[in-house]
Amino acid sequence: MSVYLDVACIHIQRYLARTPTLRGRRAASAVLAEATRLHRRDDDPPQAPPPPLLRALGGYATANAEAGIADGVVSVVVDKGVAPADAARRVLAHLRETLPGATFQAVWGEGHTYLDAYNNRIKPQLASGQGLLTDLPPLAEFPPISPCRFCRSAPACTRLPIDPFDEEHREQTREQDACADCEMRYGTRTSRRAGRTAEDRLATKLGLTRIDDFAALAALGTAESGRNHLATVYADGNAIGDFFSALVKKEGDKAGVSKRLVDATRDALAAATRAISHESALCAVPHVVGGDDVLVSVPADRGWRFAAALLTELETSFAAIAGEFGIDRAPTASAGIAFAHAHHPFHLVVESADACMRRAKGAYAGQRTSLDFCDITVEGNEVPAEAPMSLKALRAHAADLDRLVAAMPAHQRNRQENLRRLGADWQHQAEADLVRIGRTEVLAPFRPHTENGQDGIRTTQALRIARWWRGGID
Numbered sequence: 078m079s080v081y082l083d084v085a086c087i088h089i090q091r092y093l094a095r096t097p098t099l100r101g102r103r104a105a106s107a108v109l110a111e112a113t114r115l116h117r118r119d120d121d122p123p124q125a126p127p128p129p130l131l132r133a134l135g136g137y138a139t140a141n142a143e144a145g146i147a148d149g150v151v152s153v154v155v156d157k158g159v160a161p162a163d164a165a166r167r168v169l170a171h172l173r174e175t176l177p178g179a180t181f182q183a184v185w186g187e188g189h190t191y192l193d194a195y196n197n198r199i200k201p202q203l204a205s206g207q208g209l210l211t212d213l214p215p216l217a218e219f220p221p222i223s224p225c226r227f228c229r230s231a232p233a234c235t236r237l238p239i240d241p242f243d244e245e246h247r248e249q250t251r252e253q254d255a256c257a258d259c260e261m262r263y264g265t266r267t268s269r270r271a272g273r274t275a276e277d278r279l280a281t282k283l284g285l286t287r288i289d290d291f292a293a294l295a296a297l298g299t300a301e302s303g304r305n306h307l308a309t310v311y312a313d314g315n316a317i318g319d320f321f322s323a324l325v326k327k328e329g330d331k332a333g334v335s336k337r338l339v340d341a342t343r344d345a346l347a348a349a350t351r352a353i354s355h356e357s358a359l360c361a362v363p364h365v366v367g368g369d370d371v372l373v374s375v376p377a378d379r380g381w382r383f384a385a386a387l388l389t390e391l392e393t394s395f396a397a398i399a400g401e402f403g404i405d406r407a408p409t410a411s412a413g414i415a416f417a418h419a420h421h422p423f424h425l426v427v428e429s430a431d432a433c434m435r436r437a438k439g440a441y442a443g444q445r446t447s448l449d450f451c452d453i454t455v456e457g458n459e460v461p462a463e464a465p466m467s468l469k470a471l472r473a474h475a476a477d478l479d480r481l482v483a484a485m486p487a488h489q490r491n492r493q494e495n496l497r498r499l500g501a502d503w504q505h506q507a508e509a510d511l512v513r514i515g516r517t518e519v520l521a522p523f524r525p526h527t528e529n530g531q532d533g534i535r536t537t538q539a540l541r542i543a544r545w546w547r548g549g550i551d
C-alpha cells in the first residue's frame with residue numbers, strides 16, 4: 078500500500094484572472110507551473126538539477142507516476158514512515174512561498190494504486206470536505222491600509238513601476254502600491270522565466286508563436302468581425318468520478334488511466350487549435366489546462382469552430398478509453414462560450430463562461446456532450462432564455478447555420494430575432510417578413526420559438542448563434 082497525496086490550487090481561474098493584463102496572468106501561470114513541477118522539462122540538459130519542488134520534498138515524497146500533469150496540481154507518493162500531513166505541509170510551504178495570493182488544498186489516501194486511493198479515500202474526502210488541509214493566503218487587515226493598485230484584491234506591501242514590463246525606462250517610471258502576489262507576477266523573479274505554461278507547451282507542440290496580448294489575438298479575426306472580440310471557452314469533463322468508480326470493477330491495466338485522461342485533454346486542445354489555425358501565430362490562449370478542464374480564449378469568429386472541435390475530440394477520446402475497459406457509459410464533456418470585447422474585464426468573462434458551462438452540464442445532467450453560450454456585448458450578463466444545446470444538435474444543424482449566415486445579413490437576422498421574442502402576435506409579422514424577403518426556407522430547419530425539447534435548435538437560438546457563426550465545423 079502507498080499513500081497518495083494531491084495538492085491543488087483551488088479556484089485557479091479566479092486566481093489567475095485577478096490581474097487585468099494577460100501578461101500578469103501568464104506570469105502567474107508560469108510561476109505556478111514551475112512551483113508545481115515534478116518532472117524534467119523537455120529542453121533541460123542532462124545535468125540540470127531536479128525541479129525545486131522535488132528537492133524540497135527530498136525524504137518526504139516522490140512524484141506520482143500514475144498521475145498526469147495538470148495545471149496547478151501536485152500529485153506525489155509519500156515516502157514510507159513519513160506522516161502524510163508532514164509531506165502535505167512541506168508541499169504547501171513551498172507553494173505558499175512562490176504564490177502568495179493563491180489558495181491550496183491538500184488531500185491524501187492510502188491504496189494499492191492511485192485509482193484505488195482516489196476512489197476509496199480521496200474522492201469521498203473531496204466530496205464531504207472532511208480530512209482536507211486548506212492553506213489560505215494571509216487575511217487582509219481591515220480596513221486595508223492601502224490596497225494593491227494592480228489587482229485590488231490584497232493589501233499592498235511594496236511598490237512597483239506603473240508599467241512593470243517597460244524594462245527600458247525602469248528607473249524613471251512612477252511607482253504604485255502592489256501586493257506580494259502582484260510582485261510575483263510583475264517583479265523580476267526568475268521562476269517566471271523558468272516555468273513552462275500550457276500555452277508554451279501548446280506553442281511548441283504546434284510550432285507556432287505566442288501572441289502578445291488579447292488585442293493581438295482579437296486582431297486575428299476577419300475584417301468584417303471588427304477584429305476586437307474574443308470567445309472564451311471553458312470546457313470540463315462530465316461524470317469523470319463515476320467513470321473511475323466503474324473502472325474499479327473492471328479488469329485490465331488501469332494504472333495509467335488517470336494520466337491518459339489528462340493527455341486526452343491536452344491532445345483535444347491541440348487538435349481544436351489546429352482546426353482553427355491558418356497563420357504562424359498561435360491563435361488560442363489557453364489559461365488553464367487541468368486534468369479534464371480547459372479555459373481558452375480564441376478570436377470570436379473562430380469560437381464555434383474551436384468549441385465544437387474541442388468537444389468532439391474530448392467525447393471521442395473519453396469514449397475510446399471507456400470502450401477499452403468495457404464501460405458503456407463513457408464520460409462526456411460540456412462547454413460554455415462567452416463572446417465579449419477583448420477589453421471586457423477578464424474575470425467577468427471567465428464567470429460568464431463558467432456559468433454557461435454549468436448550465437450546459439445541468440441541462441443534460443452531465444450525460445451528454447453539450448454547450449451553451451452568452452454574447453456579453455449584445456446581451457450583457459443576462460441568462461439566455463434558450464436552453465443549452467447538445468453537441469449532436471449543433472453538428473446536425475451546422476450546414477443549416479452556414480446557409481442562414483450566407484443568406485441573411487445581420488440586420489435581417491436581428492429583426493427576425495427581435496420580432497420572435499415579442500410573443501405570439503409578432504410571430505406572424507416575422508413570418509410575413511420572411512416571405513417578403515424570400516427567405517422562408519432558411520429558418521425552416523429550426524424549431525418554432527414556442528416548442529421546447531432537448532434536441533434540435535430553436536429559431537431564436539439559431540439567430541443568436543448566427544451572430545458569431547462563421548461556418549465550417551467539421
Ligand SMILES: [Zn+2]
Pocket residue numbers: 225226227228229230231255256257258259260
Ligand atoms: Zn495585487
